[in-house]
Amino acid sequence: MSFLSCVVLALAVSVSSVAGFTAPDPTEFVVEVGQNGTLTFNPETIVAAVGDIVTYNFHPKNHSVTQSSFQDPCHPLAGGFFSGFVPTQDLTNASPTTFTITVNDTKPIWVYCGQTVGNHCQSGMVHAINAPTTGNTIDAFKNAAKTASTSTSPPDGLPVGGLRKTSVIVSVNDALAYTQNNLTSLVGEVIEFSFNPANHSVVQSSFADPCHPLAGGGFSSGFVPTAVSPSGATFQIVVNDTKPIWFYCAQTKKTHCQAGMVGSINAPTSGNTLDAFIAKAATASLSTIPPAAPIGGILTVNGTVIATTNSDVLNESNTQGSANSTISSVPPPGTSISPDVATMAGGYQPSSYGWANSISDNATSLLQLLLFVDNVLLEVLVNGHNNLTTGGWSNIYPESITDTIGSMTAQALVHRSTSTDCLSHYQKPIVGICNYNFAISNVDEFVDIALSLLLLEIGLLLDTIGTVVLSDPWLIGPLASTLGSKSRMAGMVNMMQDHIVAAAPREAMIPADLVYSYAMNNYVVGNSCPVDGTTGDLSGYTVIPPLTVTYASVTGTQRVTSVTLSFDAKITGTLFMAWLGPWGGLEYTPVVSSSAGQGTATVPTDLSGHVWGVLTSASGSSVSDLMKVAVAGPAMVWVTNP
Numbered sequence: 138m139s140f141l142s143c144v145v146l147a148l149a150v151s152v153s154s155v156a157g158f159t160a161p162d163p164t165e166f167v168v169e170v171g172q173n174g175t176l177t178f179n180p181e182t183i184v185a186a187v188g189d190i191v192t193y194n195f196h197p198k199n200h201s202v203t204q205s206s207f208q209d210p211c212h213p214l215a216g217g218f219f220s221g222f223v224p225t226q227d228l229t230n231a232s233p234t235t236f237t238i239t240v241n242d243t244k245p246i247w248v249y250c251g252q253t254v255g256n257h258c259q260s261g262m263v264h265a266i267n268a269p270t271t272g273n274t275i276d277a278f279k280n281a282a283k284t285a286s287t288s289t290s291p292p293d294g295l296p297v298g299g300l301r302k303t304s305v306i307v308s309v310n311d312a313l314a315y316t317q318n319n320l321t322s323l324v325g326e327v328i329e330f331s332f333n334p335a336n337h338s339v340v341q342s343s344f345a346d347p348c349h350p351l352a353g354g355g356f357s358s359g360f361v362p363t364a365v366s367p368s369g370a371t372f373q374i375v376v377n378d379t380k381p382i383w384f385y386c387a388q389t390k391k392t393h394c395q396a397g398m399v400g401s402i403n404a405p406t407s408g409n410t411l412d413a414f415i416a417k418a419a420t421a422s423l424s425t426i427p428p429a430a431p432i433g434g435i436l437t438v439n440g441t442v443i444a445t446t447n448s449d450v451l452n453e454s455n456t457q458g459s460a461n462s463t464i465s466s467v468p469p470p471g472t473s474i475s476p477d478v479a480t481m482a483g484g485y486q487p488s489s490y491g492w493a494n495s496i497s498d499n500a501t502s503l504l505q506l507l508l509f510v511d512n513v514l515l516e517v518l519v520n521g522h523n524n525l526t527t528g529g530w531s532n533i534y535p536e537s538i539t540d541t542i543g544s545m546t547a548q549a550l551v552h553r554s555t556s557t558d559c560l561s562h563y564q565k566p567i568v569g570i571c572n573y574n575f576a577i578s579n580v581d582e583f584v585d586i587a588l589s590l591l592l593l594e595i596g597l598l599l600d601t602i603g604t605v606v607l608s609d610p611w612l613i614g615p616l617a618s619t620l621g622s623k624s625r626m627a628g629m630v631n632m633m634q635d636h637i638v639a640a641a642p643r644e645a646m647i648p649a650d651l652v653y654s655y656a657m658n659n660y661v662v663g664n665s666c667p668v669d670g671t672t673g674d675l676s677g678y679t680v681i682p683p684l685t686v687t688y689a690s691v692t693g694t695q696r697v698t699s700v701t702l703s704f705d706a707k708i709t710g711t712l713f714m715a716w717l718g719p720w721g722g723l724e725y726t727p728v729v730s731s732s733a734g735q736g737t738a739t740v741p742t743d744l745s746g747h748v749w750g751v752l753t754s755a756s757g758s759s760v761s762d763l764m765k766v767a768v769a770g771p772a773m774v775w776v777t778n779p
């Protein structure tokens with residue numbers, strides 16, 4: 138897979154010098170609990186920084202990782218973490234069950250094993266993170282533990298304050314089996330299925346009807362075709378209650394389920410046992426699988442959450458498409474990039490973005506807005522490119538230009554994946570497609586609208602980068618790549634429009650709400666956007682009334698000196714035009730009202746290229762406060778060649 142080249146922008150360089158811009162990668166510590174049958178934590182102490190994670194591996198006999206205070210060893214700290222007990226017999230390998238905690242501060246953390254059979258804590262089975270080297274030391278803690286009263290554990294026995302996870306390997310050495318397949322798990326435990334070749338699945342069934350999906354819900358990973366081992370593909374489910382859980386592989390080639398590729402969590406030891414389930418599966422009818430996947434769990438490939446199992450991230454046999462293909466229609470957001478599109482675009486998106494542990498609400502809603510604008514833009518570009526290649530506009534532009542538009546259209550699809558990948562990674566809703574209404578009857582109108590949308594998106598990308606720079610710095614790279622691609626395309630379309638290509642950078646920042654207003658007012662059919670928890674909700678953004686700006690067209694070195702405005706007649710009072718230009722520029726000129734909803738304004742003499750105009754009720758606000766005074770717009774004006 139080739140990756141899109143990353144465009145390094147001056148902006149990205151300057152923000153990277155902000156103090157604390159990148160947090161160092163957390164260290165991952167591993168602590169062996171009871172290794173070689175000893176009553177020890179190994180290492181006994183660790184020194185960890187905020188954000189570091191510590192994973193505990195369990196060995197025989199039957200241990201726990203339980204947090205206490207320094208003062209009261211062998212007894213749980215109120216609100217502290219607890220792994221639950223992990224009985225295991227395998228002296229060679231650690232248990233497939235692990236417990237992982239995150240270090241939130243640098244205060245000492247005191248830990249013990251709560252096993253009372255053999256008095257593990259009193260025998261010195263204690264551990265500390267960031268223990269002081271004088272005063273309350275690990276030795277002082279261990280000494281106090283020796284004389285502590287009988288150990289206790291949280292009464293419900295359930296894991297808390299960390300991640301208890303059990304790994305199940307899906308097929309070892311081509312065996313049609315899950316290893317382990319007979320799990321005893323606690324409520325709150327995560328079961329992680331790791332996929333090996335070739336093409337398996339993990340699907341929940343009832344006990345009564347093996348090899349068929351559980352009616353009315355249940356989990357399914359979908360088919361996970363993999364070529365290498367380990368594949369990096371995992372499916373995680375959470376055990377929510379103590380009821381038995383039954384699962385199978387739905388692969389029909391070689392009838393995996395019927396051949397015994399089944400398993401259980403918390404199966405009874407008599408009656409409906411796992412053995413009885415295996416026997417039932419052997420005579421079950423041909424396996425089936427729910428049509429949608431993944432459901433009821435999280436499918437991840439090398440750290441990237443996969444929204445649909447037809448994703449190319451899972452397809453290791455991609456071939457090259459043709460660089461001059463066409464894209465017949467805009468695929469729904471979240472659809473994986475096809476090899477043809479990737480070839481046209483010059484590469485796929487990365488399979489992982491250097492995710493942070495969480496995403497801010499600001500970044501989430503801005504990514505949803507970016508996706509919304511991408512959906513509008515793609516509708517214009519895909520149809521326009523089709524018209525330029527095979528439709529009524531073929532032969533208008535040289536093939537090289539048409540191919541470049543195709544390549545950039547494909548890039549727009551690949552870059553839309555940034556939003557969908559990031560939103561699905563954090564399990565946030567993906568914004569669906571609305572109905573659009575574009576006034577495009579000739580190629581000039583296509584070019585006009587494509588350019589407006591490109592500049593709109595450039596403005597939004599700049600606003601987004603500025604907003605998330607401190608909260609979600611990992612997003613800067615993907616957004617900068619998208620910005621670079623959109624700027625190149627804007628230059629190209631500008632040239633098709635017979636304007637000077639890009640003699641000077643002229644990306645203008647636009648606040649997100651104005652971007653939304655423009656798209657809704659100009660291109661989206663009213664109330665046609667899907668709004669619910671699964672298809673995204675952009676109701677957090679404000680729509681202000683549209684603004685129509687007209688002006689005499691100019692050629693050569695002539696410039697637009699004034700514009701005529703038309704807007705909602707209910708907008709009255711003292712009005713201004715705010716002009717958003719390149720270099721972050723914002724200037725105001727007064728509006729001279731001619732009649733209700735009509736007026737004129739002069740264009741600042743130092744503006745050039747494309748600028749955005751917004752009708753406001755006051756002058757002097759900064760770009761970030763513009764929405765507080767904006768009353769109509771924005772609208773785009775071509776002022777003059779730079």
Ligand SMILES: *[C@@H]1O[C@H](CO)[C@@H](O)[C@H](O)[C@H]1NC(C)=O
Binds near residue numbers: 171172173175177179
């Ligand atoms: C267990 O044995 C292994 C191999 O001899 C050794 O590396 C490890 O330190 C031992 N662990 C403990 C806690 O004794």
Ligand SMILES: *[C@@H]1O[C@H](CO)[C@@H](O)[C@H](O)[C@H]1NC(C)=O
Binds near residue numbers: 199222224252
């Ligand atoms: C493990 O130890 C805990 C606490 O003593 C106990 O409740 C549990 O039954 C033990 N599990 C096994 C399988 O021995």
Ligand SMILES: *[C@@H]1O[C@H](CO)[C@@H](O)[C@H](O)[C@H]1NC(C)=O
Binds near residue numbers: 241246298
């Ligand atoms: C860190 O904070 C999380 C979330 O509040 C909590 O679940 C976890 O137990 C904390 N870790 C430690 C070691 O206290």
Ligand SMILES: *[C@@H]1O[C@H](CO)[C@@H](O)[C@H](O)[C@H]1NC(C)=O
Binds near residue numbers: 360
């Ligand atoms: C995986 O198996 C399913 C079910 O047999 C099949 O539909 C799918 O095409 C297979 N995928 C690959 C890449 O072989």
Ligand SMILES: *[C@@H]1O[C@H](CO)[C@@H](O)[C@H](O)[C@H]1NC(C)=O
Binds near residue numbers: 439
């Ligand atoms: C996941 O990463 C491993 C190791 O780098 C690699 O071999 C494997 O192909 C990756 N999986 C996928 C599906 O790309």
Ligand SMILES: *[C@@H]1O[C@H](CO)[C@@H](O)[C@H](O)[C@H]1NC(C)=O
Binds near residue numbers: 412
């Ligand atoms: C599953 O484990 C239980 C004990 O928890 C045991 O009684 C049963 O025989 C096991 N079944 C299989 C098929 O391994």
Ligand SMILES: *[C@@H]1O[C@H](CO)[C@@H](O)[C@H](O)[C@H]1NC(C)=O
Binds near residue numbers: 356374376382433
């Ligand atoms: C546990 O509950 C979550 C959320 O309702 C659900 O998605 C998941 O499928 C449940 N796990 C199982 C094993 O049913």
Ligand SMILES: *[C@@H]1O[C@H](CO)[C@@H](O)[C@H](O)[C@H]1NC(C)=O
Binds near residue numbers: 362447476
């Ligand atoms: C993987 O990609 C190849 C080449 O494009 C394609 O033929 C095949 O159908 C894809 N497999 C899946 C499961 O999508």
Ligand SMILES: *[C@@H]1O[C@H](CO)[C@@H](O)[C@H](O)[C@H]1NC(C)=O
Binds near residue numbers: 459460461
């Ligand atoms: C597409 O490109 C191939 C070479 O990659 C060329 O042979 C073919 O003629 C081109 N098709 C069109 C329609 O330009």
Ligand SMILES: *[C@@H]1O[C@H](CO)[C@@H](O)[C@H](O)[C@H]1NC(C)=O
Binds near residue numbers: 521523528529530578
């Ligand atoms: C352009 O494409 C659209 C949508 O595909 C189509 O409806 C329209 O007729 C085409 N126009 C021309 C001039 O080819």
Ligand SMILES: *[C@@H]1O[C@H](CO)[C@@H](O)[C@H](O)[C@H]1NC(C)=O
Binds near residue numbers: 604
């Ligand atoms: C979200 O963005 C707004 C506007 O830029 C900013 O004032 C606010 O601090 C941001 N919130 C967070 C949590 O970063």
